[in-house]
Amino acid sequence: SLPNFMQWSNNVVHNIRETFPNFTYWAHDVVHKVNTNVTQTFPQWADNVVHNVRESFPNFTQQTNDVVHRVNTNVTLSIPKFTEIDSQILQTARTSAQDLVSITSTLVTVTNTLTTVTNTLASLQDTSTSTAGVVDDILATRKALTVILANFLPTSCKQIFTQFPTSPSGYYALASDNGSDKYSAYCNMEELCGSGGWTRLAYLNMSNATVNCPSGFRRYHSGGVRACGRPVTSYGNCASVQFPSNGIRYSQICGRVVGYQFGNSDALDTANGNHNNINGPYVDGVSITRGSSRHHVWTLIASWQSSYCPCSNGGGFPVQYFVGSHYFCESGSGFSDPLWDGQGCGYYDRACCNAAGLPWFHRDYGNTTSTDYIELRVCGDEGTSNEDAPVGYYEIYV
Numbered sequence: 001s002l003p004n005f006m007q008w009s010n011n012v013v014h015n016i017r018e019t020f021p022n023f024t025y026w027a028h029d030v031v032h033k034v035n036t037n038v039t040q041t042f043p044q045w046a047d048n049v050v051h052n053v054r055e056s057f058p059n060f061t062q063q064t065n066d067v068v069h070r071v072n073t074n075v076t077l078s079i080p081k082f083t084e085i086d087s088q089i090l091q092t093a094r095t096s097a098q099d100l101v102s103i104t105s106t107l108v109t110v111t112n113t114l115t116t117v118t119n120t121l122a123s124l125q126d127t128s129t130s131t132a133g134v135v136d137d138i139l140a141t142r143k144a145l146t147v148i149l150a151n152f153l154p155t156s157c158k159q160i161f162t163q164f165p166t167s168p169s170g171y172y173a174l175a176s177d178n179g180s181d182k183y184s185a186y187c188n189m190e191e192l193c194g195s196g197g198w199t200r201l202a203y204l205n206m207s208n209a210t211v212n213c214p215s216g217f218r219r220y221h222s223g224g225v226r227a228c229g230r231p232v233t234s235y236g237n238c239a240s241v242q243f244p245s246n247g248i249r250y251s252q253i254c255g256r257v258v259g260y261q262f263g264n265s266d267a268l269d270t271a272n273g274n275h276n277n278i279n280g281p282y283v284d285g286v287s288i289t290r291g292s293s294r295h296h297v298w299t300l301i302a303s304w305q306s307s308y309c310p311c312s313n314g315g316g317f318p319v320q321y322f323v324g325s326h327y328f329c330e331s332g333s334g335f336s337d338p339l340w341d342g343q344g345c346g347y348y349d350r351a352c353c354n355a356a357g358l359p360w361f362h363r364d365y366g367n368t369t370s371t372d373y374i375e376l377r378v379c380g381d382e383g384t385s386n387e388d389a390p391v392g393y394y395e396i397y398v
């Protein structure tokens with residue numbers, strides 16, 4: 001059997017590819033249809049899906065079991081004669097076969113679930129069903145649909161956008177990294193930072209009077225503006241909030257922050273403490289980093305004098321090595337002139353208001369990906385009676 005094994009295993013791989021060329025697309029199409037049609041034509045649609053599954057995979061389980069059987073049989077028979085390359089080919093075939101078993105199992109679950117759903121929906125039309133029975137059936141239907149969704153949910157908004165580019169912005173169900181949990185995330189399908197399909201990790205809009213500050217922040221309410229800054233302190237520190245990635249493997253970050261200059265925020269003035277420690281209050285303003293060993297993403301610098309910004313005419317205090325060109329800086333005037341909106345700059349910092357991309361900051365890590373959480377800190381190197389940079393709005397996407 002060994003001389004033919006290579007040919008056989010290549011055939012198996014070939015057959016797998018031939019049999020399921022559009023499987024992923026089909027599966028996501030199912031989810032998309034569930035999302036869009038569930039209220040209107042669901043019974044007919046569910047019947048169709050069940051019908052199509054049965055038509056497309058009539059002998060699928062049998063075929064797959066046969067593949068697994070043949071792999072196992074060949075392994076047992078041929079192991080003593082195997083070369084290293086043969087072993088690798090065998091391993092590939094086994095992995096493929098196991099993938100097939102996994103797909104089969106999912107398909108069987110989906111088919112059974114859809115059958116249950118269809119039957120339940122049919123029974124709902126039976127006028128003899130009691131009200132309590134209907135409620136039970138609806139709950140069972142919902143549970144069954146959850147099983148389907150968990151099996152085929154996309155894991156990011158980018159995935160939805162890539163497969164369905166006309167999808168509107170809004171909330172979508174996504175699967176977490178291990179696929180066992182699902183959660184709702186806001187997808188921004190507009191073009192942001194040069195591309196579409198962004199998953200929102202962070203959002204705060206304090207202009208909504210029912211929204212509270214993140215835990216660990218202190219609320220300001222002044223002149224109709226609500227914003228979140230550091231708790232009262234007599235020394236320099238940062239207030240922090242973290243946003244998990246839910247396992248999304250991202251290579252870009254796009255976001256914007258609106259803050260306010262409070263008191264005597266003096267940008268990167270080095271008079272107080274160590275300003276070269278990314279973990280400390282190295283800025284009067286907002287620090288955005290990723291990961292527990294903090295990697296710098298973007299720094300939003302607050303200044304009460306327009307000559308203090310690094311981008312100011314004449315040069316203000318210089319940026320740290322870890323910040324580089326990844327910063328915005330503006331001078332403000334309390335709560336009447338929001339920071340980092342590119343508006344209201346003074347004579348010295350007018351170049352700061354023309355920074356590329358404002359108000360959106362953008363990091364593109366190319367082929368490097370990460371699942372790091374993103375952290376936003378409001379920092380000041382002096383006490384809050386002297387200075388603060390409360391934030392009123394932010395949205396951060398990957």
Ligand SMILES: [Ca+2]
Binds near residue numbers: 338342345
């Ligand atoms: Ca401004």
Ligand SMILES: [Ca+2]
Binds near residue numbers: 284381387
């Ligand atoms: Ca300061």
